[in-house]
Every structure is written in structure tokens, then in C-alpha cells.
Amino acid sequence: EKAQRVQQGEKARKPHQEQKSHCALESQQCLEHKETLKLFCQEDEIAICALCVVSPKHSDHSFLSLQEEISRLWDKLTEDSSLLESRLKDIKGLQNEQEQNILEMQTTTLSLEQHITSEFAKLHQLLQDKEQNLIQQLKEEAAGILGKMEENLSDIKCRCSIIQDQLSDIQLKMQLEDPLNFLMVRHLSCSCTTVNRISSPN
Numbered sequence: 001e002k003a004q005r006v007q008q009g010e011k012a013r014k015p016h017q018e019q020k021s022h023c024a025l026e027s028q029q030c031l032e033h034k035e036t037l038k039l040f041c042q043e044d045e046i047a048i049c050a051l052c053v054v055s056p057k058h059s060d061h062s063f064l065s066l067q068e069e070i071s072r073l074w075d076k077l078t079e080d081s082s083l084l085e086s087r088l089k090d091i092k093g094l095q096n097e098q099e100q101n102i103l104e105m106q107t108t109t110l111s112l113e114q115h116i117t118s119e120f121a122k123l124h125q126l127l128q129d130k131e132q133n134l135i136q137q138l139k140e141e142a143a144g145i146l147g148k149m150e151e152n153l154s155d156i157k158c159r160c161s162i163i164q165d166q167l168s169d170i171q172l173k174m175q176l177e178d179p180l181n182f183l184m185v186r187h188l189s190c191s192c193t194t195v196n197r198i199s200s201p202n
Contacts, residue, residue, distance in 0.1 A: 040069035 028037045028047070035049035042062040052058055064072075 038066050040064045040066045 029035060030037055030049035030052060032055075033049050033051040035051055037047040037049055039048050039050065039053060040046070040063065041048050041052075041058055042064060044058070044061065047066050048058065048063075053063060
């Protein structure tokens, strides 16, 4: 449609252009014969005067009126211009389409990037929460086990202290020379065995 409007505009300007060309040609003269340039040599592709036609340089050549050649060239340029306008329109359409595709790709990429970042942030938070829960669970279990171990250690220390006191008492009695003391030592030894049997850990 745009090409058609261009062609219509060119047709409207063509008579005016031909008139301008005709006026311009009237002022142009052949350098050799000083005659007005009115013809066009198709072989040499130059403007010539009527006397040039019969000169040896243009023998057996084909000629057109200069105005006819100008009109032909004008029509060809108009056709080429319309074709280029149409091609330019198509290329600009492709350009706009490609620019839109690039914009859509950039938008999609940014959206996916934000989605990935959001999902990994959620995953990191989930893993962090799981880590804290496992650490808390480990601390609670360790606290329970350590409490029982501390309790057992306290019991062992208590029994060790009792046995140490009994041992010191026996050793003290053994240092006495009175035989009756050995009977007391025997009595303490039996009591110590009984205590050890009752207080031994499972």
C-alpha cells in the first residue's frame, strides 16, 4: 500500500520532472557541434546532438530521444524506489519482530532467574531449619546421656570414698599389736565385702 502511494506520488511529479528536464536540456549543448543535446546513444550511453548521429563515432548505433531516455530512467528509478521501499518495510517488520523476541527472552530469563533465586532461598532456609533441629536434638540427647554418666560418676566416687575410708581403717588397725584388734579387722573386712556387694554397679 505504501509502495502504491509512492508510485502515485511519483506519477504526479513525473510531468513536472519532465518539464524541468526539458528546460535543462535546452540549455545543454554538444561540445563538438555546439548544438542542443536532443538524442541519447544507447551504445555509448551519452547525450548527443543531431549532428553526432551522422558522425563516424556513432555509426550503426541505436538512438532515442533524450526526453524518452530520461522518462525511461525515471520510470526505472521509480520502480526501484518502490521495490526498495517494500523491502525496507519488510526488513523493518523483521527488525521489530526480532527486537520483541529479544525483549521477551530477556523478560523470561529475568523471571526464571528470580524464580530460581527464590526457590533456592526457600531450600536454604529449609536446610538451615533442619540443621538447627538436628543440632538441638543432638544436644538434648547428649545432655540426657551426660546426666546419667555424671550421676554414675558421682556414685562411683562415693563408693570409692567409702572403700578408701574402710581401707585406711583396716591398715590402721593392722599396725596395732593387740591381737584382739585383728578380730575387729576381720569384722570390718566382712562388713566391707557386704557393702561392695550391695553397692556394685549393674
